[in-house]
Structure formats: C-alpha cells, structure tokens
Amino acid sequence: MRATALKMVHELARQDPRVVFIGSDLGAGTMAEMAEQFPERTFMEGISEANIVGMAAGMAMEGYIPYLNTIAPFFTRRAFEQIAVDLCLQNLPVRLIASGGGLVYAPLGPTHMAIEDIAVMRALPNMTVVAVSDAEEMRRLMAASLAWPGPLYIRVAKGGDRVVSQAARGFAIGRAIEYAPPGDVALITTGVMLGRAQEAAELLRTNGIIAGILHIHTVKPLDVRAVHAAASRARLVVTIEEHSRIGGLGSAVLETLADRRDTPMKPMLRLGIPDLWPDEYGSQESLLEKYGLTAGQIAGRVRQAFQELPAQGRP
C-alpha cells in the first residue's frame, strides 16, 4: 500500500509539475525513480519532521503540492504543532503519507505504532483524514488527492493487504462506500478493517444475522448522510477500527448519530484498541487478536451484542 502510494506520487509528478515529494530519511532507495526523473522535485531530508512539514507549507504557499512520507507517529506526535499551525490553520494542500497506521509496527513497539493518529488529526480544523482498505483503493485515493483542497492525512496500512475493495463501487474523498446493504446490523469500518468486516459478515450470515457494511475511508469529513442512512435501517450499529476507541471512527459515528436529536440513538458497539499502550510485540495480526479484532472475534462480539439487544418492538 505504501509502495503504491509512493509510485503514485511519481505518477502524479509526471502529470503535474506542482507535485513535490519530501521524505525524512526513509529507507535506502525510496523514491529512486522519481529522484532520477525529477531530482529538483524529490527531497530526502534529515530526520527532522518539524522542518519538513514547515518546509512543505512554504512550498505549498508558492503553489506546489507537496507529498510527504514518514512513519505515522513521527508526523502526528512529533510535528503536531507544525501540522496544526503551518498546514491546517493556513489550509495548505500538503499530503501526509503516514506509514504504519494502527498496529503495523507491532514488532517495533509503542513508539512506532499509530493508535491515536486519527483522533488527533480529526480534531484539527481543515484536515481531511483518509484510511483506505488496500493498495487498489490507495491508487484511487492518490489519483483523487491531486485536486483535493487543503491538507490531507493519508493513513497507510502494512502493505500486501488482501485486496478487498471494488473499483466498480467508485471512489471519492469524503464519500462512504456501501459494500453490503444494511440488515440487522450495520458494520461501519475504516482502513483494512473492511476486509475483516466482510469476513465477519459472512460468519454472521451463518448465524442468521444479516450485516450491512459501510466503508468509511474518509473519517473526516465524515459522510454523515451515509452513516445516518446505514444506522437508520439497522438494529445495531458497529464500528470497527484499528485505532483507539477514543476519538477515531467510532467516536465520529457516535457524535454524528448523537447530534441527530430527532432520531432515537441506535444501540452501538464500538470495536477498537482499548485505552492502553500496546504492551506486547509480536505482529499486527497477533495484536489485533489480542484486542478482539480478527474476523472471527468481530463476528462473535457482534453476535453477542445483537443477542443482548432488547427484543424488537419493546419500548
């Protein structure tokens, strides 16, 4: 997924002379092809995230469209003030390609894992937050990114993720994609959780529970209409994200449903990472299992929550 994103930066640079790439000491050979073709627009700077975000702001003020890449928390934690003031306050078209969203860097420990990035980016006025489900959808996002106004936070997954998105369903930043019509349950996902939700929906079907799937690749701006439509038709709303339960997709969905005071709230189940620092290494998959986010665990938790719902028709 990261490889696709970076290849697309090169492709966009071919299409548009405003496109610039800035990395901070990335892996050897990164962006070699673009550096060869467009050396004047390919920057590999030192380990200096505050500087590269400010520098990108300066370039964007002059009409360039900088695409930046480093590990997610090095943007969101280290350079938060630069992102807030230089990019968001001034509403500049800088794209942050944030590697290792969620638990991807499990073997490297909590310093490298991005468990609260969506929450903190989402809180910034003017910021757009996107987490696509696979490399194919990344390709569609990157193509759409060129014309998107304002700053963009692009959460990247591990890479090699199974392709679960479908091009035929289209892609537009800010527009949710329905992968299965709402049934008893509405599964609302972001990022690679789309694939898990699809598997979970199959498992639930064998239990006689029909689950709709709404894929929210753009957590902000949230497709409020799609969320309300999905929630209105289901008895249970489930959000699934590889992110802290504080402030991410679940919070966004909860907020928008709560803001709709003319409609009673639906029961909700918010699945995500508990409020703790991951205290094990292992792998993304092993940590997802620890936090109950494998497809089987998701199906089990949804089934249990569904069975605990008050009987239909009762007040």
Added chain:
Amino acid sequence: MTSSPVVAQQGAMPYAPDSPPLDARSLALRRLVVRALRPGKRGHVGSAMSPIEILRVLYDDIMHFRADQPRWPDRDRLVFSKGHGCLALYALLADKGFFPLSELDRFCRSDGMLGGHPEAGKVPGVEASTGALGHGLPIAVGLALAARMAGRTHRVWALLGDGETNEGSVWEAALCAGKHRLANLVVIIDDNKLQSFGPTALVQDMEPFADKWRAFNFAVAEVDGHDPGALRRLFASMPLAPDRPSVVIAHTVKGKGIPFAEFNPDWHHKSKISESEFAALDAVLGTD
C-alpha cells in the same frame, strides 16, 4: 559582544549598541505601535520596539513589494517568525499602505483583522501565520526552495527572535538551508538579549551564537540593529556568500526608544497599560 550572566542579572544592559539617536521616522513608526496598543491597552511592547529599524530599512530601501498587490509574484518574501512582535510589522505594513492606518485602532478587537499574532490570509502583506515560535524558518526554507524550483529570483527574508532560536525546529531548518545552499535566503535575528523570563544569557545562553550559524553552513554578519545606515549597507550586500544562506545577527535593545521599557522584562508583554504609562510613552516618543 556578550556579557557575563552576573552583569545581566544586575539589570544592566548586556549590550548597548552605540546607535545613532532615533530619527523622526523611527519615532513615528514607534508611535504607530503605541497607537495600536491603545484600544486593548495591551501588546508585546518590548518585542515590537527592537525590530523597528530592521523592518524600516527592509520596507523603505531593500525589499521589492507592491502594497496594492500583496501577492505580486515577484515580491520579496518576509516571514515574520517572531510573531509576538507583530505590532512592528503592522506599523510598517500600515505605513506602506497594505491596509489603512485606522486598522491599528482595532488591534486585537473582535472587529479587527490585526491579532496579537499575525495571520496570513487575514492581513495583507503577512506571508505566514506565526506566533508559535520556531515555525518561520522551516517555512522560509520551503519558500526559498520553491523559488529555486520555479527559477524565480526574489529573496526570502526570515526575521527571528534570539529567544526563538531556543527552539529545535530552528536548527532543523538551519541544517536544511545549509545543505541546500540557499543563497536566496537571509535570516535576520532580532538579537535583543531578553526573552520572556529574563536575559537570554541566563534563560538559555545561545553563545557562541555566530559560531553556531557558521557551523550550520551560514555566512554570518553582525550589525547594530538600530542603525539604519549600517542595516541598509549590509542588507544591500546580500547574499553574504554566493553559495550559502546568510544570517544577519542584528544587535538590538528590547523596548528600544522607551527608556523605562528598555531591557525590562515587564515590558515584554504589557497588559492593562495605564493612562499615566501612555502619557509617559507619548512624552518619550512625541506626538504627531
């Protein structure tokens, strides 16, 4: 050039440049700053008084700009990184006609566009929103690289406070500017020797300051920051080196021109300025 911390602690001026007396223009610009203080009775007074001559020379004699066309592509860019000193910038921008002088009377008011820190997009002539320190130099590096990519010949100036250079991001950007040999970038330090809490020499001594910049691949010059003639000659000779960024360390006095505010931390930011204090300011600076 530097004083011992002990001397500074005793309240003596660590460095008193042998500047010429402030002329009529310098006094008039300071009166514009005081004009803006009146509605809210507050502002970063000391921080605005030290860079007046630097800005005056840039806008009067050095920078290319069009006040009626603030986004004119060929203008020189000034990133005013020590955003808290913005009253000095507002005074110059108003004086040059970027906006009416009467805007100064709405400083920090809900119906005004001039805030306690300058915002791009709100204030004509302000290139970047600053206020949180350590942001201006990275932005200026981006502006300078953009100029190079586009083959444009305008210059990028970045005005920083000496206290501001405590911030690590300043030195990240300095490394980057040195690496890219940005000869189209000139950093000016308003080196007024006093930060919020007290003397810079005590809070966070930056000496040997010029050597630090040299070590980061900058060409360095030092100047009396209140001597318009010296500033003019130096700024006109930029860049200091054909293949490196330049830094001008302008030795200034915080609160310059107001004897009771000079090198006085109480006037770094002053609120609830009393009528008698305004009278004292008028007495020192004169009236229009």
